[in-house]
Each structure stands twice: as C-alpha cells, then as structure tokens.
Amino acid sequence: MLRFIARRLVALVPVIVILSVAVFLMIHLTPGDPVRLMLGDSATQQSIAALRQALGLDQPLPVQYLHWAFQAVRGNLGRSIVTNEPVTQAILTRLPVTLELSVLAMLVALVIGLPTGVVAALRRNSWLDYGSTTLALSGISLPSFFLGILLILVLSLRFRALPPGGYVPFVTNPVQNLKLMIMPSLALGAALAGIISRMMRSSLLEVLDADYVRTARSKGLRETQIVVRHAIRNALLPVVTIVGLQTGTLLGGAILTETIFTLPGVGRLIVDSIFARDFPMVQGVVLFLALVRVLSNLATDVVYGFVDPRISYSS
Amino acid sequence: MNNDDSGRSDAPAPVAGSRRWFVGRLTLLAFSLPAASALLAACGGGSSSPPTGTTASSSSSSPSSQPSSSGTPSGTSAAAATTTVKPKTGGTLTVAIASDIIGTDPQGASAGIDRSIYTALYNGLVAPAANLGIVPDLAAKWETPDPQTYVFTLQPNVKFHDGTACDATAVKFNFDWILDPKNASARASEIADLQSVTVVDPQTVKFSLKDVFAPFLSIISDRAGYILSPDARNKYGKDLTHHPVGTGPFQFVEWVKSDHLTLKKFDGYWQSGLPYLDQIIYRPITDSSVALTNLKTNTINFLDNINPSDIASIKSDSSLVYWEGLGVGYTGLWLNTATGPLANQSLRLALSLAIDREALLKVAYFGVGQIAAGPIPPSSWAYDASYPVVKQDLTKAKQALATGEKPNGFTMTLKTDTTPQGSKICQLIQEQIKPVGIDATIQTLDFGALLNAGSAGDFDAMSLGWSGRVDPDGNIQPIFQVGGTFNYGKYKNTTVEQLIGQERTTSDQASRIKIFQQLQSTINDDVAYIFTYFAPTIYASTPAVKGFKVTADGLMRFKETWLQS
Secondary structure (H helix, E strand, C coil): CHHHHHHHHHHHHHHHHHHHHHHHHHHHHCCCCHHHHHHHHHCCHHHHHHHHHHCCCCCCHHHHHHHHHHHHHCCCCCECCCCCCEHHHHHHHHHHHHHHHHHHHHHHHHHHHHHHHHHHHHCCCCHHHHHHHHHHHHHHHCCHHHHHHHHHHHHHHHCCCCCCCCCCCCCCCHHHHHHHHHHHHHHHHHHHHHHHHHHHHHHHHHHHCCHHHHHHHHCCCCHHHHHHHHHHHHHHHHHHHHHHHHHHHHHHHHHHHHHHCCCCCHHHHHHHHHHCCCHHHHHHHHHHHHHHHHHHHHHHHHHHHHHCCCCCCCC | CCCCCCCCCCCCCCCCCCCCCCCHHHHHCCEECCCCCCCCCCCCCCCCCCCCCCCCCCCCCCCCCCHHHCCCCCCHHHHHHHHHCCCCCCCEEEEEECCCCCCCCCCCCCCCCHHHHHHHHCCECEEECCCCCEEECCEEEEEEEECCEEEEEECCCCECCCCCECCHHHHHHHHHHHHCHHHCCCCHHHHCCEEEEEEEECCEEEEEECCCCCCHHHHHCCHHHECCCHHHHHHHHHHHHHCCCCCCCEEEEEEECCCEEEEEECCCCCCCCCCCCCEEEEEECCCHHHHHHHHHCCCCCEECCCCHHHHHHHHCCCCCEEEEECCCCEEEEEECCCCCHHHCHHHHHHHHHHCCHHHHHHHHCCCCCEECCCCCCCCCCCCCCCCCCCCCCHHHHHHHHHHCCCCCCCEEEEEECCCHHHHHHHHHHHHHHHHHCCEEEEEECCHHHHHHHHHCCCCCEEECEECCCCCCHHHHHHHHCCCCCCCCCCCCCHHHHHHHHHHHCCCCHHHHHHHHHHHHHHHHHCCCEEEEEECCEEEEECCCEECCCCCCCCCCCCCCCEECC
C-alpha cells in the first residue's frame, strides 16, 4: 500500500509541472494587464513602465516562469502583485473557510443523499421513491448560486431566520459561524446530495437483486439486517467513488457560493485574482487546488481498499 | 426623477441613476462603463478650483420615502432636519463596498473604492468641498504669491494616529517620497509639475511648481496630497498598506482580505467633537442584489453598490433611505479616430446623430440620471447647462453618411464589458443605428481585456465611460490630448491641443470656464467621443444613518455621519 502511494506521488510530479506551465501560459496570454488595472485611470505611460519594472513584468515570459517555478519548488509561491500579500499566507488564511464550507456541504450531501437514496431503493416506485427522485433531480439541476439566492430570499429576507452572508471564524463564535454556514453549505451540498441519492438508489437496487441477498433472505435474516449489513455496505462502493471525485467539484462550486454568501474563502480569492490579473496569486491558488484534487483522488483509491477488501494494491 | 435640487438654478434637474453598481472588479478600475455606470469613482480625484459660489450642491440626497432621514440635504425638509436633530455619538456603521480594496496606501496602486477608505484615514492639505470647490483641510489657509508658488499654513497641533506630530517636515516628507523615483509611487506622475517643497517653519510649507498648473490644488486634494506618518513609512516602507497611519477621523484596526476592513474612531482627531461613529466596518459584497438583501436585513447599514434597476424598489421601501447627488464622470462611446470607418468625421457624426440618448436613459438607466452633452458634468463650476445635447436625427445622419461617402452605411465593431448593463446599452445602440445602415457587431470582453483593446487602439467604438475628476481638465486632457494616457481613439486636433495648454496655465477661473466651453464645442463638433450619460452618485442606507453628505466625486466620507438609535 505504501509503495502504491509512493508511486502515485511520484507520478504527480510531471502532472504538476505540465499543469503549472499551462496555468502560467493561460493567465499570461489572457488579454489584460495587471498594471493598467492597478493604476486605473491614474495611469500614465511613465507610471505603467515604472510599476511594470518594479514587479518584474518587463522580463520575457520564460524568465518569469522559471523565476516563479524555482521559488515555488522551495515552497515560496511569491507575493501578490496587487496587494503585496504572500501567496501562501493568502491561501492559508482563506483555506479554513473553504474547508469548513466543503466539509459541511459534504455532510449535508451525505445526510440528505444517503437516506433518501436508500429509502427510494427500498420503496421502489412508491410515492417516496418519486418524491426523493424529484428532490434529487432538483438538487442536481439547480445551480448552486441560484439555490443560494433563493435561500437568502426565503430564509433571510422573508423569515429573517438566518443572516444573508458574512463570515465569523468558528473559534471566535461557533454559534454565529454555524448560522452563517447553514445556507452556503445547503446551496453547495444540494447538487452533491442529489447525485449521491441517485447513485445510492441505483446501486442498492442492483445489490438487492444479487444472489447473496437472496441467500441471506432464505437464511431467514431480518430485512433490516440484510439491508444494513449486506446490501448497503456493498452498494456504498460507487458512492465512495462519487464522493471522492466530487471533492474537487465542491471546491469549484465554492467559487460561486462564496461570492453569493460573501465568504472570504479560496474561491473568492481566485475569482478576484483572475479579474485583477494577479499572476502569482492565480498561479499559486490553481497549483494548490490542483494538488488538492489529485490528492483527493489518491485518497479515494486508498479508501477503496478499506471499503472493498477485494481491491488490493500490494502487488 | 425625484427632487434633486441641485442648487444651481440652471442645473437640469436630477441625476440619479446608477453608479458603479457593477461588480467588484470593475470598480477596481477607474472607468465607467456605461453600463454599470460605473463611474467608478475610481479616480476622480481632483477637485476644482475655488468654488465659485454656485454650488451645485451635489448632495441632494433625496431620501425618497423618508424625508427626515436625509443627511445633507439640500432640500428643505432636510435642512430642517439638520437644524433640529443633534448628532449622537457612538455606534458601528457597516458599509457594503462593491469590491475588496487593493490597499490603504494612497501613494501606492489603488482601486476606486480605496479612495473612500482614504477619506476616513487621511487628510490632505486641502480637500474638495461638496460643491467641488477647494477648501482648507490640514492647511488652515494658503497663499499664492505668484501662480507657481503655494504657501500653506498648517493647522496647529495635528497628530497622526501613532501620536507623532503632523508638521511641515511631515508634509515635505510625503511629497518627497512620492517624487523619489526609487519608490515608483503611482502618484509620481500626478505631481510631476512640482519642483520642490520647502519647510519654512514647522507650521508653514512652500510648494514651488515648474510651471503654472491650474489643476494643482485639485490634484493634491486627492490621493497625491494625503499626508501619511513619516514614522510609519520609514518603519513599514511599502507594507504601510497593511499598517496605515494618517491624521484622519478614523484609525486602522484590521483588514481581513475579502472579508472586512475595520476602522475605529481616532480620539486625537484634530477637529474636536468629530467623528461621531465609534467604528466603521467595510465589507466587500460584489453582487449588488446580495448587498441589497444585506441592507434590508440590517446586516449592513450603508450600501455603495446599487443596480439601477433596484432604485425604484429602494425608493418605495420605507425601511430604506435613498441618497442621490450629482457625479463627476460621463459615459458614452470612445471612437477610434485614427483607423477604421470612424476615422472619418462625417461617419462619426452620422453615428452620433443616429443614437437616441433619451431611449438609452429610459431603458438602460431607468430614467435616473441625465443625458450628457459633453465632458463637463453638471456638478462642475465649468458646466454649461445651455449647451445642447445631441438629438436623434436619422435624416441628418443619412446626410452625414453621404458626406462621408458611405451613403449606404458601414460596418463597425462595438466593444463593451461583460456586465449585463454593458450588453444592454450596446444592443440598444445597435438597434438604433441599424435604420441608417450602420451595422455594428458587438464584442464583449472582460474589463482587463477591454482596457487592453483600448490602449492598443483595437476597436472602432467602445462603450466605456470616464470616472471623472473634479477639475474639468481631468475630464478632457487624458482622453483628448495627443499622448494622453486614455486617448484610446488616437484623437488629434491642434485646436484642442492649444486650448488644453491654455486652460492648464490660466489661473483665473472665469477665463478657464471660457476655454473649457470652447474645448467642449470643439470636441463635440469633431465628434471625438459620443457623450450619452451623466451618472449620479447614489447610495442606500437604513433610516438610522444620519448626517451623511453625498459628494460628486463619489467618495464616501463618514466624519459627520452618525447613527440614530
């Protein structure tokens, strides 16, 4: 298992290199000049040239890339050219917000998705099944920002039950923090809940038709035991795959959700940085998100081993 | 439109409308897309020379449904309100801003919104008044022994937030720092005409200019003129942006990026009794409808980012107060006068005559604001209300096409930003000019890319406004002078060159007004730019917010603002 992980980690190196070049080129080749954006309408030819030189943007692109890459290898992602904030620090201060949002959204997705999926499978073609299917499809098809705005309109504006946005760190005020996080995690988790629910349903239906379930039934086991011990455990495997793959999607969804609910997370950081053409920040954040994505895929593979003993990485 | 009583009798009524409602990053910049109107306050700095009396009290806050709650009202009810109600001290004002700030250092790079933070943290020697005149600030008074020399007498006993004294040496330090090339200050070019600053005595400081430069006072009433603590600059260098120290009514507490910036009352503020508020929290909320919801739920008290389509509902909501005043910028179409079809003056004229500005005002700006006739806005002392706006005239447009040897029309590109408002305006224009045979292809670009296309001259027409400066020079020189940073259209006209040279070296305001009026006519006759709209400065707040004054430069100043409990 350790060897497997080590091999996968080594394989990541070329992926990261190619990715960093691609991101570097993409942001630098996008029309738009950070210096002009920063100076706004106070720009003059001289101030543009002076600032460009001060930021090293007058160097040829390959030189700029190598300079950045050498520093990045040493763990130094540089500083924002707009706010002068170190990139690593910018990511780390915003990461807890996005992590909390992602974890809570995942929790929402599991809490809603798993039971509805199970119920739908067990009560196939009943109104419960149709109800849960409708709910799941709505969750999948409603974009998170739209659902977010709906939630704000209903829960904040109409019923004044929850604050419409903002952020308080959990350690400062846990209650307020959770109150502020309810709507964002619902908005972000809804689509995933739908996917999990559908996946759980179809996967469980398949398992319930399997021979060993029939055997279990013929042994006279109670239905709950059959479902919980035998069926659900085996039906979970595809669900785990989905959950793993969707971790990256959650981070992507966080971009919109954080904007709607004004959460100071990594998603907002990347959006703001792209608009400002803050090259080092965009490169740093994308690199970081890519790492998270590949590592979460790796983690999914590892978890397989535990959920399904038939899968082994030892060879 | 509501009652805006913009002081001067000749001022056409109201303005109103949208203002940098468009999202965050745009505000970052300084331009105004028609769309968002953005007059982005981004820069508008300067201010005019002395106030000439007129005063377009740009502050007509018309608190629609709540007359009594207006702050500065130039209206009658408001006047009454200010005399009877005594300001209360204390409380926290939470302000939604359209995007996060770039920094708190006015001598570094800055976004439009940053300027509203500077007004809380810093003072300059002089400041723009509500009516766009120049009034004393840290300088109690000043003299101009000759047109190239300014001698300022400082207010006594002014302290920075760090306790050090703000004296003549500190003033000199700041200007020297900006002019020192190794600091690459974003303000260096703004005060390039400054020869030297001399400390006469601790309370007196003398500025010598290289040449007569009429807009000088207006320039130093803005970012270039804020006085920062030399101690803080020496200690933090460029990182002062995270540790700002000024003399302003509020001092820095913390800045959590993308989340909030908190300032607290500076107890040692040199104007005794001010400010009234204990604390201001600025929260970047990029989506204007989300920001409005925050206001409606009292999560914030003050909103700087209003979508024009929301104005009507804000006015009709008794739990909200709508604030409105004139603006300093203009909106319209930048034209490429060097290459492409619009290099031909007759074709530019045809395009201008084919546009129905009334319809734009009604449909795109919901009737709030006013049609622009030229680069000088109604808030300015140089504004000429009798100068006519261009009316749509398809017959004349066709004649102009014939004169331009394109009797059947021509094709052109029309570039704009990605906001819905930007597209809406361009689509309207596209439809309006089609009947005379002008076929426009709309291209939408994000703001950064749009700026690039502009500076590269890669467009025929571009829907983009100008945030505006308080001195009319700032609304004309950068855009219409050869070599001007924003002369995207590569416009060149010897008369304009001469007139700009004259207005900059004439100190007498009455003479400058005449020159500006000539400039306005020349630019319009030549159709160097198609002026369509003057956006007003607008805000919304909860009824508890009192004592706020809308200023035409679009900067929020909360020194005299207070909260009614």
